Amino acid sequence: MKIGIDRMAFATTDQYIELTELAEKRGVDPNKYTIGIGQDRQAVVPPTQDIVTLGARAAKKLLTPDVTRRLSTIIVATESGIDNSKASAIYIKHLLGLDDYIRAVELKEACYSGTAAIQFARGLVALNSQETVLVIAADIARYGLNTPGEVTQGAGAVAMLISADPHVLAIEPTSVSYSRDLMDFWRPLYATEAIVDGKYSTGVYVDFFKNTLTRYLQRTGRRLDDFAGIAFHLPFTKMGKKGLEGVLQDRDDAVANRLRDQLTASQVYCRQVGNLYTGSLYLGLMSLLQNGQVKPGDRLGLFSYGSGAEGEFYSGIVQPAFAENLSDVKEDLADRHRVSIDEYEQLFNSQLGMQTADVQFDLQNDDAPFVLAGQKDHQRIYQRR
The missing domain is CATH 3.40.47.10 (Thiolase/Chalcone synthase)
Incomplete structure (x- = not known):
């Protein structure tokens, strides 16, 4: 089912x-x-x-x-x-x-x-x-x-x-979650504004993406070229770029450039709104579906991150009627x-x-x-x- x-x-x-x-x-x-x-x-x-x-x-x-x-x-x-x-x-x-x-x-x-x-x-x-x-x-x-x-x-x-x-999007069975007790971002009960160590948090984000993606690929036997695109949690759009480039490094092949182009498409809406915290990944997904090169049957990766810290990588298959249901x-x-x-x-x-x-x-x-x-x-x- x-x-x-x-x-x-x-x-x-x-x-x-x-x-x-x-x-x-x-x-x-x-x-x-x-x-x-x-x-x-x-x-x-x-x-x-x-x-x-x-x-x-x-x-x-x-x-x-x-x-x-x-x-x-x-x-x-x-x-x-x-x-x-x-x-x-x-x-x-x-x-x-x-x-x-x-x-x-x-x-x-x-x-x-x-x-x-x-x-x-x-x-x-x-x-x-x-x-x-x-x-x-x-x-x-x-x-x-x-x-x-x-x-x-x-x-x-x-x-x-x-x-x-x-x-x-039909979500596939395999997902990888990863959590550690870290203090890169938090908001005490008495505060209305968050406390953040920005540089440290960015490093944690990239590490969590690498860890969850690597384990996902190991468990499924898939490769990066099995993905039409990857949607990232985007507290600001440059963060997603840091995550992707942390994996791609100096690659300049067709797969790497496709993933970069799809990332740009996923950033369009977040650039106009800012940080949605829990909703940022899913606004990025909507942006990828509406602005990227996506067709039914494509596999999309999704990287979720929350400071403190927890990350998850999972995937889904784009369905035939996706465009009419956004x-x-x-x-x-x-x-x-x-x-x-x-x-x-x-x-x-x-x-x-x-x-x-x-x-x-x-x-x-x-x-x-x-x-x-x-x-x-x-x-x-x-x-x-």
Whole structure:
């Protein structure tokens, strides 16, 4: 029985900044951001949006009466949780108006947990092939204003339906996971911004890719030329290039150049949005499927990484109807409007964060289908338009 990704959809905020403008404001050569980091634009998050509203917005694009009838579980993968106890999946289920007889949980392991959610969902579908599992990878990457990590911020959500007989990607049985207790990136419970050792984290990422890929090839007997392309976790697009080149080295043959070209195709959307943490790999996959040279029957590799640290390499076969079962990311990105750096800084500092006071946000400037209206009696208040 084939099990895998049946449909995919993406959502981000309606605002962005140009990173060349941010570079000018910070007194940095723009090439450091656009070439050195590999980013062009970054999603800006108004206080009326969070992982719940973004996750619900992405998931709504996938729901039909038939999907809703077969839905058994919602798994939200995030490292931007809004409560230390209550799962964000509960809020999303309510906003989407779904049946109460649905399992709803949240997973955490830095940027890796989106992949864990997919693997867990595959197990649920294997137990009952009539069920569909909704996996949502939603995050808001925050490092602080005028910090070294500021250029690698971002926000968005990727929603995926995991089912039997999938229309996008049939996931193959062999996967290799690898985990070690490392401190390359973390966010203590008292902090709203992450702490990161960037150079160390990049080295760990490359090592984890090499380790998982090598073991995968050993276990399957496959070679790099068996892949039409490889999708990477892309906290910033240059990271994927470092991972791929760490394996290819000085190769200049047809296979190596094909993988490089496909990597470029997978980076298109991430360059426009920034870091999605748990969703970055899967936005990269959508970008590869919509911008790369991909056809039904192709084998794609997927490398997932989460700091702290955990990595996984697995593969899937592209299905005949993949193109019709992806939301139109180009349209989503074209629909946004640009804000100034001053506006971005004001919005960044207006987030609900960890304050305990009651808050009521002005909703007039947010036309999104789901919004965070504020906080009352320590409870977040959401509205469905």
